[in-house]
Amino acid sequence: xxxxxxxxxxxxxxxxxxxxxxxxxxxxxxxxxxxxxxxxxxxxxxxxxxxxxxxxxxxxxxxxxxxxxxxxxxxxxxxxxxxxxxxxxxxxxxxxxxxxxxxxxxxxxxxxxxxxxxxxxxxxxxxxxxxxxxxxxxxxxxxxxxxxxxxxxxxxxxxxxxxxxxxxxxxxxxxxxxxxxxxxxxxxxxxxxxxxxxxxxxxxxxxxxxxxxxxxxxxxxxxxxxxxxxxxxxxxxxxxxxxxxxxxxxxxxxxxxxxxxxxxxxxxxxxxxxxxxxxxxxxxxxxxxxxxxxxxxxxxxxxxxxxxxxxxxxxxxxxxxxxxxxxxxxxxxxxxxxxxxxxxxxxxxxxxxxxxxxxxxxxxxxxxxxxxxxxxxxxxxxxxxxxxxxxxxxxxxxxxxxxxxxxxxxxxxxxxxxxxxxxxxxxxxxxxxxxxxxxxxxxxxxxxxxxxxxxxxxxxxxxxxxxxxxxxxx
Amino acid sequence: xxxxxxxxxxxxxxxxxxxxxxxxxxxxxxxxxxxxxxxxx
Numbered sequence: 001x002x003x004x005x006x007x008x009x010x011x012x013x014x015x016x017x018x019x020x021x022x023x024x025x026x027x028x029x030x031x032x033x034x035x036x037x038x039x040x041x042x043x044x045x046x047x048x049x050x051x052x053x054x055x056x057x058x059x060x061x062x063x064x065x066x067x068x069x070x071x072x073x074x075x076x077x078x079x080x081x082x083x084x085x086x087x088x089x090x091x092x093x094x095x096x097x098x099x100x101x102x103x104x105x106x107x108x109x110x111x112x113x114x115x116x117x118x119x120x121x122x123x124x125x126x127x128x129x130x131x132x133x134x135x136x137x138x139x140x141x142x143x144x145x146x147x148x149x150x151x152x153x154x155x156x157x158x159x160x161x162x163x164x165x166x167x168x169x170x171x172x173x174x175x176x177x178x179x180x181x182x183x184x185x186x187x188x189x190x191x192x193x194x195x196x197x198x199x200x201x202x203x204x205x206x207x208x209x210x211x212x213x214x215x216x217x218x219x220x221x222x223x224x225x226x227x228x229x230x231x232x233x234x235x236x237x238x239x240x241x242x243x244x245x246x247x248x249x250x251x252x253x254x255x256x257x258x259x260x261x262x263x264x265x266x267x268x269x270x271x272x273x274x275x276x277x278x279x280x281x282x283x284x285x286x287x288x289x290x291x292x293x294x295x296x297x298x299x300x301x302x303x304x305x306x307x308x309x310x311x312x313x314x315x316x317x318x319x320x321x322x323x324x325x326x327x328x329x330x331x332x333x334x335x336x337x338x339x340x341x342x343x344x345x346x347x348x349x350x351x352x353x354x355x356x357x358x359x360x361x362x363x364x365x366x367x368x369x370x371x372x373x374x375x376x377x378x379x380x381x382x383x384x385x386x387x388x389x390x391x392x393x394x395x396x397x398x399x400x401x402x403x404x405x406x407x408x409x410x411x412x413x414x415x416x417x418x419x420x421x422x423x424x425x426x427x428x429x430x431x432x433x434x435x436x437x438x439x440x441x442x443x444x445x446x447x448x449x450x451x452x453x454x455x456x457x458x459x460x461x462x463x464x465x466x467x468x469x470x471x472x473x474x
Numbered sequence: 475x476x477x478x479x480x481x482x483x484x485x486x487x488x489x490x491x492x493x494x495x496x497x498x499x500x501x502x503x504x505x506x507x508x509x510x511x512x513x514x515x
Contacts (some may be wrong), residue, residue, distance in 0.1 A: 336491040377514075378515055380487070452513035455513055455515075460492070
């Protein structure tokens with residue numbers, strides 16, 4: 001950790017966000033895949049509860065995600081958000097876009113260098129071809145596609161229609177099975193799409209990027225190198241960043257925070273001038289809570305892949321910046337109790353900067369959409385995290401107990417991110433944070449993300465990483 | 475309340491983690507036979 005009285009700031013040039021709506025891939029999410037194998041009849045019930053693209057676009061949390069609605073407005077909007085759709089909502093947002101499934105299929109085909117995916121030509125030409133970039137799509141007659149699926153390829157549907165197949169790359173290597181490779185390629189193309197968006201929005205030449213860091217969650221590799229990674233370089237290639245090298249930074253949901261710290265450190269050290277931090281969506285998490293949604297007669301809300309891309313470079317005057325000297329990590333000895341997390345990721349790093357918990361205008365925490373998580377009994381995750389911070393402020397005598405609700409309301413927000421793991425973990429707020437810092441609505445934001453290391457069964461530890469954003473006022 | 479019972483403690487990442495529940499209960503003299511933490515998001 002930097003120990004200097006002079007702030008160390010790294011400029012955030014911009015960020016883009018995208019949501020890829022893939023209702024017909026929900027069945028390939030880890031949970032639906034398992035449950036539908038056990039109870040095939042659930043498939044029809046699931047299909048009835050899938051949203052169309054218009055409904056996914058007009059869903060208020062998605063409009064917040066792509067920048068068309070400020071997060072603080074969300075609490076004023078009538079609920080349930082999946083019924084009270086936003087009139088006149090568009091798929092284009094100030095920070096990015098929503099991508100429909102046909103375009104996503106075109107992106108998959110264009111990014112496939114190993115003949116994994118094939119489509120029926122007539123459907124593709126009518127529905128997807130307009131979005132084609134990269135490699136020419138592979139076409140097969142429908143009978144051959146059906147034959148491939150009968151032999152184990154994943155069927156790609158457009159509503160009820162079989163339109164393509166996704167094959168495995170090796171008969172005996174579970175790491176190269178069709179399910180795994182579809183996850184990996186979906187991560188690659190959704191991240192590359194967000195990277196292209198941010199490059200376009202900043203009018204940057206892709207060749208200006210020195211280094212790409214991917215914090216996508218997929219374990220890319222074969223059986224000898226499961227999780228070997230460097231999806232970053234594949235993403236850089238797909239987005240045309242010919243001068244960029246890259247590598248992956250992973251830490252469960254805290255990955256994006258670590259990736260930002262690593263990217264900022266490359267710039268501060270002079271190793272790189274312009275770094276892209278990117279992540280693609282997690283296909284495995286599609287439909288993770290679909291059973292609760294079916295039980296509650298709701299649409300299956302986990303039908304989108306989230307992605308983002310951030311461009312970091314040297315700080316400019318008045319630019320919103322990341323305070324590299326504020327970066328904080330959760331040490332092994334800290335323990336996993338919520339209070340310890342709040343102390344190590346908020347209180348202690350703020351104290352290093354001469355600040356208290358109440359000197360932070362806004363906290364970005366795990367911003368999972370409660371409409372997705374509450375019906376399944378997982379609770380309102382952001383609220384729990386904000387209450388922990390507020391409770392710590394009470395314990396330190398910074399606020400009264402009866403001011404906790406006000407602390408949560410003024411320094412927090414409702415969650416609006418799909419349950420995509422790394423995507424909701426604070427980083428989802430970066431676009432709105434840049435807006436609020438530029439407009440002067442807030443002076444600073446503390447980003448805090450946590451990682452569930454115990455899920456990998458290697459340690460019982462939790463993890464976390466945080467940093468402060470402010471404006472480089474000279 | 476848990477006297478003589480064997481305890482399985484399931485904690486939650488954004489709530490109270492398994493090891494913390496186990497430590498509290500063991501400190502109070504109870505037998506925790508299994509503890510784990512899960513992440514539900």
